[in-house]
Amino acid sequence: MSNLDNSKLKELMHIDPGDMTDKDRGDLFDELKNANLLVPVNFTSQPSFNADNLEDGQAVTLDAPLSFEIIKIERNGLNVLPLFTDIDASSQLGNINVIGFPVRDIADLIIEDGNIDEIVINPNTDYSIGLNVQAFLLNCLDDNLKNLFDIEEDLKKYSIPLEHDTVLFLRSETPFMFEEAEDGIFSTDVPFGASMDDVCNVNFKYLNKLYIPKGTMFLYLSNIVEDVTKEPDVFLAPKLKFQLINQDENTFEWLCIEQDVE
Known part of the structure; x- marks a missing residue:
């Protein structure tokens, strides 16, 4: 090296x-x-x-x-x-x-x-x-x-649109979404992992509730993830934007307002 x-x-x-x-x-x-x-x-x-x-x-x-x-x-x-x-x-x-x-x-x-x-x-x-x-x-x-699996390729090949409005959960040790947001808007150009149930990383201090509208492209990984208490079981395709709609102490609520799918 x-x-x-x-x-x-x-x-x-x-x-x-x-x-x-x-x-x-x-x-x-x-x-x-x-x-x-x-x-x-x-x-x-x-x-x-x-x-x-x-x-x-x-x-x-x-x-x-x-x-x-x-x-x-x-x-x-x-x-x-x-x-x-x-x-x-x-x-x-x-x-x-x-x-x-x-x-x-x-x-x-x-x-x-x-x-x-x-x-x-x-x-x-x-x-x-x-x-x-x-x-x-x-x-x-x-x-x-x-x-393990080619997430980028899988997202392109196997992502499907959500059939109904969904709430996903993302816990973190730091309020990174809030800190990185500009004028209340958080954006990401990479695949975004979250969980269908609020059981993943429950020891983490901050909770982000993600309100995902019908039609957003996602990939469900229940057949790959071994422990849903430690790993996200959903990946959203990249080019996402979230708007902060509510904040209560260590809980942040976000609405997905845009997904630019190529």
Whole structure:
């Protein structure tokens, strides 16, 4: 792996969500998709390499295959994988071992582990980003989803219009829809996951109720999702706009007002 250079990604992560434009969001996910990030690990075998004339930040070639386990942290009953843009950010979790991987390889680690609920990039900093594991894979790693299902292709092939008005539920640890909305309008250019019943991620603080009108294109994934308490069972086709219609403490109600289906 080449040396880490996530300067552009960090620059975009520092933008306040309320000030982020559609272009900023697109650039952020493009940078994330192509990033190399540090993964915290416990070595189950000690790395062996020649340290002669080795400079700081220089990649090394190991003398033997390396065995390790990724380190997860628990937050609100969820298994969280912390990722880091650089060594300084990783120091926020103390003196830990890290290995750099392309994000697409991190997706393989996530899928192989099978017990990760959320991704947090640069935790304990003032510019961290948290995504549930489905959002991380769908928004950033569409190529790797061929190991599970090709959501983009499935949305094009198998989405059907809702036969009646429907309420969907989306819980989150942060009020990201409210924070990213401009003049009360939240828009997304990526597939949007939600749940038919209010049972998914019930430990999360914020609840978004999504009022979806008849005719909106969606893909129901009940035959794929193994645990509806942790994973969305519905994906809405992209190009959606939601208007905030009501807010009560930690609950936000949104009306889907537009879906530009190609």
